[in-house]
Amino acid sequence: ETGVTQSPTHLIKTRGQQVTLRCSSQSGHNTVSWYQQALGQGPQFIFQYYREEENGRGNFPPRFSGLQFPNYSSELNVNALELDDSALYLCASSVAAGDTQYFGPGTRLTVL
Amino acid sequence: GQNIDQPTEMTATEGAIVQINCTYQTSGFNGLFWYQQHAGEAPTFLSYNVLDGLEEKGRFSSFLSRSKGYSYLLLKELQMKDSASYLCAVRDGNQGGKLIFGQGTELSVKP
Numbered sequence: 012e013t014g015v016t017q018s019p020t021h022l023i024k025t026r027g028q029q030v031t032l033r034c035s036s037q038s039g040h041n042t043v044s045w046y047q048q049a050l051g052q053g054p055q056f057i058f059q060y061y062r063e064e065e066n067g068r069g070n071f072p073p074r075f076s077g078l079q080f081p082n083y084s085s086e087l088n089v090n091a092l093e094l095d096d097s098a099l100y101l102c103a104s105s106v107a108a109g110d111t112q113y114f115g116p117g118t119r120l121t122v123l
Numbered sequence: 124g125q126n127i128d129q130p131t132e133m134t135a136t137e138g139a140i141v142q143i144n145c146t147y148q149t150s151g152f153n154g155l156f157w158y159q160q161h162a163g164e165a166p167t168f169l170s171y172n173v174l175d176g177l178e179e180k181g182r183f184s185s186f187l188s189r190s191k192g193y194s195y196l197l198l199k200e201l202q203m204k205d206s207a208s209y210l211c212a213v214r215d216g217n218q219g220g221k222l223i224f225g226q227g228t229e230l231s232v233k234p
Contacts (some may be wrong), residue, residue, distance in 0.1 A: 015165075034231075044220060053210050053224030054166070067218035075212045101165060109153065114165040 015104050015115035023121045024092050032087045032118045034102030041106045042066070043085040045077060046101040048117070054101055060085055061108045090118075097122045129211050134231045135201055137143045143196045145211035145229045147166035153216030157185050157196045160208045160227065169209075170196070198230075206232045 016035045026031050036043050042061045046054035056069035059078035074090040085103070089096060099119050103112035127147045135141040135226035147155070154173040158166035172178055172194060184197040196209055208227040215221040 018176070042220060044222070046222075046224075051226070053226045054222070056221045056223065059218075059220055067155075067220070067221050103222075105220060109214070109216075109221065110221065111156070111168055111171060112222060113168060116165045 014018055015102060015113055017100075017102050017115040017118050019118060020116070021119045021121075023123065025123050026094060028092050028094060028122075029088065029090045030120065030121070032089075032100050032102075034085045034087070034104075034115055036083045036085070036102075036104030037113055040104035040106055041083050041084065042105045042110070043079055044103045044105070044112055045085070046103065047071075047086050047096075048099040048101055050098075059108065066108055075088065082119075092122045094122050096120065124211075125215070126221050127211055127213060127223060129133075129209075129225040129228045131226065132231070134233060137201055137202050137203060137232055140197065140199050141201060141230065143198075143209050143211075145194045145196070145225060145231065147192050147211070147213050147225075149213045149215060149223055150223075151215050151217030152189065152213060153181050155185075155187055155194050156212045156214065156222065157194075158210040158212065160210055162182045162207075165197075167209055180189070199227040201232050203232050203234070206230060 044059040045057040048054040157169040170185035185207040212222040
């Protein structure tokens with residue numbers, strides 16, 4: 012059974028650019044949640060997708076957007092990057108919206 | 124508001140027992156999770172409590188008291204590899220599966 016995978020592992024962008032991060036959920040999981048984790052902090056909830064629909068959103072501006080595909084993989088898009096967007100972005104999948112979430116290895120984004 | 128508190132750092136000795144506390148104030152409580160996170164890696168699921176009481180899983184146990192908004196993670200027979208950050212997270216029942224995390228407790232296990 013394949014776990015949650017994310018790509019790329021690391022990414023360096025400059026202010027104002029746009030970025031797309033990708034996540035493949037664990038087999039049999041139809042829900043994907045995205046989190047932002049700054050250094051030394053706990054993960055902060057960005058949003059969750061359940062069967063291709065957004066199912067809850069945290070306190071992030073609209074320039075953070077997402078998508079879930081029919082195979083339940085997901086993308087996180089961030090427009091107009093700011094320096095404070097530098098963080099580890101974690102994707103987690105679960106069997107259903109309220110079940111235990113299993114995390115992928117994350118994408119380390121650095122904004123210069 | 125929603126708030127989760129846990130100590131920032133703890134130190135313990137190899138072979139000993141350590142208890143990491145977590146207090147929370149959230150709306151729509153629907154379960155509490157503990158995750159382990161080694162530096163630069165993803166959080167790994169350790170335990171889940173939704174009812175009051177103790178859940179035991181090998182060297183790890185987790186306790187929940189919903190009336191007190193309190194949980195703890197107990198690690199027995201500490202090993203060097205247990206050095207990691209331990210994250211307490213509450214599931215918000217009002218927003219699907221949203222997890223609200225504490226800042227994490229950095230545990231250092233010394234020989």
